[in-house]
Amino acid sequence: MSQIELINIKKQFENTEIVKGVDIHIEKGEFAVIVGPSGCGKSTLLRMIAGLEDISSGELKIGGQVVNHVSPDKRGIAMVFQSYALYPHMTVAENIGFALSLQKVDKQEIKQRVKEAAEMLELTALLKRKPAELSGGQRQRVAIGRAIVKRPQLILFDEPLSNLDAKLRVQMRAELMRLHREFGSTVIYVTHDQVEAMTMAQKIIVLNQGKVAQVGKPMALYQQPDNQFVAQFIGIPKMNLLPGAIKDNRFLGECNQDVSLTQTYHNATLVNLGIRPEHVNIDHQGNEWNVILVERLGVETFIHVEANNAQQVVVRLEGNTDVAEGQRVGLIINPDVCFLFDENGERIHPKLDVLNVVQNSA
Amino acid sequence: MTHTHSLPESASNRKAYMTLIMISFFCLIPFFWVLLAAFDPNATQFLAIPKDVTVAHFWNLFANESGLRWIVNSVLIVGLATLLTLIFAGFGGYALSRTKAWWKRPLLYAIILVRIVPPPALIVPVYKVMLALNDMVNSVIISITDNVEHQLVLSRIFSFVDGYLGLILIHTAMQLPLAIWIMKTFFDAIPKDYEEAAALDGASQIQTVRHVLIPLALPGFAAAGLFAFINAWGDFLMPLMFTSSPELQTLPLGMFRAFLRVDAIDYGFLTALAVIYTLPAVIAFSFARKFLTQTFSGGVKG
Numbered sequence: 001m002s003q004i005e006l007i008n009i010k011k012q013f014e015n016t017e018i019v020k021g022v023d024i025h026i027e028k029g030e031f032a033v034i035v036g037p038s039g040c041g042k043s044t045l046l047r048m049i050a051g052l053e054d055i056s057s058g059e060l061k062i063g064g065q066v067v068n069h070v071s072p073d074k075r076g077i078a079m080v081f082q083s084y085a086l087y088p089h090m091t092v093a094e095n096i097g098f099a100l101s102l103q104k105v106d107k108q109e110i111k112q113r114v115k116e117a118a119e120m121l122e123l124t125a126l127l128k129r130k131p132a133e134l135s136g137g138q139r140q141r142v143a144i145g146r147a148i149v150k151r152p153q154l155i156l157f158d159e160p161l162s163n164l165d166a167k168l169r170v171q172m173r174a175e176l177m178r179l180h181r182e183f184g185s186t187v188i189y190v191t192h193d194q195v196e197a198m199t200m201a202q203k204i205i206v207l208n209q210g211k212v213a214q215v216g217k218p219m220a221l222y223q224q225p226d227n228q229f230v231a232q233f234i235g236i237p238k239m240n241l242l243p244g245a246i247k248d249n250r251f252l253g254e255c256n257q258d259v260s261l262t263q264t265y266h267n268a269t270l271v272n273l274g275i276r277p278e279h280v281n282i283d284h285q286g287n288e289w290n291v292i293l294v295e296r297l298g299v300e301t302f303i304h305v306e307a308n309n310a311q312q313v314v315v316r317l318e319g320n321t322d323v324a325e326g327q328r329v330g331l332i333i334n335p336d337v338c339f340l341f342d343e344n345g346e347r348i349h350p351k352l353d354v355l356n357v358v359q360n361s362a
Numbered sequence: 363m364t365h366t367h368s369l370p371e372s373a374s375n376r377k378a379y380m381t382l383i384m385i386s387f388f389c390l391i392p393f394f395w396v397l398l399a400a401f402d403p404n405a406t407q408f409l410a411i412p413k414d415v416t417v418a419h420f421w422n423l424f425a426n427e428s429g430l431r432w433i434v435n436s437v438l439i440v441g442l443a444t445l446l447t448l449i450f451a452g453f454g455g456y457a458l459s460r461t462k463a464w465w466k467r468p469l470l471y472a473i474i475l476v477r478i479v480p481p482p483a484l485i486v487p488v489y490k491v492m493l494a495l496n497d498m499v500n501s502v503i504i505s506i507t508d509n510v511e512h513q514l515v516l517s518r519i520f521s522f523v524d525g526y527l528g529l530i531l532i533h534t535a536m537q538l539p540l541a542i543w544i545m546k547t548f549f550d551a552i553p554k555d556y557e558e559a560a561a562l563d564g565a566s567q568i569q570t571v572r573h574v575l576i577p578l579a580l581p582g583f584a585a586a587g588l589f590a591f592i593n594a595w596g597d598f599l600m601p602l603m604f605t606s607s608p609e610l611q612t613l614p615l616g617m618f619r620a621f622l623r624v625d626a627i628d629y630g631f632l633t634a635l636a637v638i639y640t641l642p643a644v645i646a647f648s649f650a651r652k653f654l655t656q657t658f659s660g661g662v663k664g
Contacts, residue, residue: 079558079559081559085559087556099562099563102564102565
């Protein structure tokens, strides 16, 4: 049985439905990341799990118990807010120990547990300071300390790293993963940053317009996206889409691409071929595409090309390249790693070859 | 870099400062006069450096006149009114800050509109209302006890006209609109995150108010309380309207009546009274200043 179960959860604000029926299962000890663009309902979902927002319909179970109407503090959870929400009039020690002192925990024990949490987060030297005297990263750690001192079975993170600079963010990412390993609590982590999702998650839940677009392990989402949205959301730079049609197992693009597909598909029109920048190569013989921008990053180079009909494609090359802006080139698309999506953005799966199935089962 | 222009600049600066100093001095003359005359045995209506220094005027105020009674009355009435104002403004300001009801804006503007009406314009209707309430209170008092002595004491405390309660409540009502606005604006600046964090920490509503909201709102309370105290302290109209017995006399009334006495005006006595009258306002300000300048930062970011 999963530790956290969301069963057809919905949220309505007046007449707009923010969360449109979400089913999620999260196992004990799992690090789950809910990711999606802004306005997809991910923060609302987290706030519903926390109990800060009413659930319009559906069931929320924590440890098998329905907790729809249980108050936040009785759910056995802790939350790290995007704004940290440290009490500014309390010292670091008081901030971390506040929840325990409300529970009337023995003073000596509070001191001990605050000390343990502070050691874990390297805050020991700062215990007597007020939040105003701390740096962004230190405040972040106090906010985490306030959560773990309660020894919750579930910790919720609401975009916790979005206020930190890029370098600190990378550092905190590693630190959060270390804490998760040491602590073993289940984590639900909300972010709009797919890099955070890919690097930290054991399970990613991609949310789009109030619905779950796909759930899976990071690499599964990258390698086998269920739909165009997930395909484009996961991976930087995002996946290229080329409109066209499938005919006789060939993809015929609007910009004269002709890709012979390695698996069998039904004929179809109005499809998109999705191909990641790292799976496209430059053909120096061709001349259908105009190079409009070359970004050289040392280890890799991104080449932006444009066709006559304004269709753009990004190509990623290892190392440096002699391709220059203004040059005309062709593209080589690797047919083994391309995806096909129908007009609704759903993945078109290859036809099951009868012969293959028979062979495989034999 | 200032050296190149130093001559003309400093000359014009000097002129500007001289002018400003003269204007300031002119403005401060009345205050100097009050201070000097209060300690001058031969105080007159002219500004003069006293030849002797005396505290006889203050002695006169407390020993021969009922100065102490006036001070106690003023402090009691204005202090309690300020306390009540802060309690109501705390609740009201919080509610108005957090509610999303449609009547929020109309109500807020109505509160400001109330302040536009000059208080003297309200003398007659307010007096009528207070008189009606007073009759009610008195009938209750009479029904409670037959002892005339007790009735007198009770009516002194609880009467709406010529009683402490009436003055306290009318001061509260006068100061509440501004205080509610100040507190509402202040609570607007306190993110809801703090309350949500407290809820997740397991704090009850009362604990959230006590441990989180009140400490965070202290500067707001200090500002609202200071305004309420100083406005009510300086108010002359309400005590004039609603008190008649000498036992209820407050400081501004005492001063006014001392000034109106038919025999020669005792400037020493009046200025001593003015000094005493000013002190609590100064004390209130220095007390509130500690909280006013206390800004909380660093709790949230975003």
